[in-house]
Amino acid sequence: MSDIATRVKKIVVEHLGVEEDKVTENASFIDDLGADSLDTVELVMAFEEEFGIEIPDDAAETIQTFGDAVKFISEAA
Amino acid sequence: MGMFDLTGKTALVTGASGGIGGAIARALHGAGATVALSGTREAPLTELAGEMGERAHVVTCNLSDPEGVEALPKRAAEAMGSVDILVNNAGITRDGLMMRMSDADWQSVIDVNLTSAFRLSRGVLRGMMKARWGRIVNITSVVGTTGNGGQVNYAAAKAGLVGLSKSLAQEVASRGITVNCVAPGFIATAMTDKLNDDQKASILGAIPAGSMGSPEDIAAAALYLSSAEAGYVTGATLHVNGGMSMI
Numbered sequence: 410m411s412d413i414a415t416r417v418k419k420i421v422v423e424h425l426g427v428e429e430d431k432v433t434e435n436a437s438f439i440d441d442l443g444a445d446s447l448d449t450v451e452l453v454m455a456f457e458e459e460f461g462i463e464i465p466d467d468a469a470e471t472i473q474t475f476g477d478a479v480k481f482i483s484e485a486a
Numbered sequence: 487m488g489m490f491d492l493t494g495k496t497a498l499v500t501g502a503s504g505g506i507g508g509a510i511a512r513a514l515h516g517a518g519a520t521v522a523l524s525g526t527r528e529a530p531l532t533e534l535a536g537e538m539g540e541r542a543h544v545v546t547c548n549l550s551d552p553e554g555v556e557a558l559p560k561r562a563a564e565a566m567g568s569v570d571i572l573v574n575n576a577g578i579t580r581d582g583l584m585m586r587m588s589d590a591d592w593q594s595v596i597d598v599n600l601t602s603a604f605r606l607s608r609g610v611l612r613g614m615m616k617a618r619w620g621r622i623v624n625i626t627s628v629v630g631t632t633g634n635g636g637q638v639n640y641a642a643a644k645a646g647l648v649g650l651s652k653s654l655a656q657e658v659a660s661r662g663i664t665v666n667c668v669a670p671g672f673i674a675t676a677m678t679d680k681l682n683d684d685q686k687a688s689i690l691g692a693i694p695a696g697s698m699g700s701p702e703d704i705a706a707a708a709l710y711l712s713s714a715e716a717g718y719v720t721g722a723t724l725h726v727n728g729g730m731s732m733i
Contacts, residue, residue: 447657451615 413460413486414479420455421475424448434476452478460486490713493518496566497712498559500549500606501576503530505675506625509701510573513709515541519571522562549576549602550594559609568617569610571712574603574647575625577640584638592639599643604650607665611658620663621712624651625704626723628671631733644669648723655721664720668707671727674698695728 410418418432425442438444438452453469456462456478462485464472472478497514501507503525511534515521520541523531528546535542543565547558562569577599580591607622614620629637630644648667655665672678672689678698681689690696707724710716725733 445660447615447660454612454615 411479411483413483416459417456417475417478417482420459421452421478424452424455432475434474436475437473438475439473456482462486489715490517490709492571492709492712495519495570495712496522496562496568497571497573498522498524498545498562498566498569498606498610499573499575500524500547500602501625502534503527504575505701506670506673506704507573507575508534509705510575510625510708512538513702513705514571514573514712517709517713519712520566522565522569524558524562525576549598552605555602555605556609559606563610563613568613570614570617570619571621571623572606572610573623573625573708573712574606575708576602577625577627577643579637579640581636581640583636587639595639596643596646599640600646600650603647607650607654611663614663615658615661618662620658620661621716622651622654622663622665623708623711624648624665624667625708626667626669628669628725628727628731628733630669631723631725632731651723652721659720662717664711664717666711666716666719666721667723668704668711669723669725669727670699670704671725671730672698673704674700693728693730695730697728699726699728 421432422429425444427442436442438449453464457464460482472481497519499507499511502511502523511521511523515538522543522545523535524545524547525531526548531544535544545561547554549555559569580595603624624647626644626647629641630648633641651665651667703726707726
């Protein structure tokens with residue numbers, strides 16, 4: 410797993426309080442990991458801080474799964 | 487310290503150069519909070535900060551300037567380290583009968599009294615969400631509930647603040663952030679000093695308490711809603727009007 414994926418997973422595990430093995434490539438934050446809409450906003454905020462990037466609102470909406478997040482951040486960071 | 491201790495908390499108060507805003511800032515500061523005093527005019531803010539001594543910062547801002555409003559939460563957070571409490575108190579009036587009200591008088595009241603509260607609240611939310619603690623107190627008015635001839639713009643803005651507060655309260659309640667309103671009735675300020683004796687008598691006749699309220703009456707309500715003790719109160723409006731309107 411890439412360094413970015415490891416760091417993203419750590420944020421997701423800590424923020425949503427889920428088991429690490431549940432955070433798979435296609436795991437949806439809302440449907441599979443129990444996030445509510447506010448959690449997804451907070452996750453994006455946490456990603457922005459961790460990686461020092463800006464994630465615009467329209468891009469944030471496309472980040473639905475763990476894999477989406479890793480892909481977006483890998484391209485942006 | 488007893489109840490409503492705000493030691494270690496930081497508060498941004500808009501309209502702090504006015505009677506009610508100044509009283510709110512003093513109350514929060516007196517309870518131990520660090521305060522950022524905002525207003526359009528720097529001199530009275532600097533004077534108030536000087537009276538307070540430590541834990542007081544001046545952050546001037548013209549709330550009809552969108553860029554200035556956007557920047558204000560950041561400036562306050564830079565000065566204080568965070569913004570734990572936001573009191574949207576600033577307000578203007580441009581009274582007149584609706585048939586004769588200009589678009590400019592409508593818009594300026596909506597901009598300053600409602601839109602700035604939206605922008606400032608949005609600006610402080612990120613820090614509050616991270617801290618899992620926050621207090622937003624919006625100062626509305628009895629006329630937001632009862633209406634008042636000659637104030638369609640002001641009443642609409644104040645009623646709008648209530649709807650904003652209730653909706654935002656629902657969005658962020660799970661994060662330890664509360665959003666409430668304090669609705670003053672007639673409060674003795676520079677504005678009411680201009681009323682003549684007949685006007686005053688007619689107003690007092692409609693107030694069961696028999697007197698106008700003081701800025702400190704409003705400040706006490708704002709202090710309560712800013713405190714840890716009010717953590718289970720959200721989306722509420724606390725009416726402080728001497729019984730003038732029991733709503």
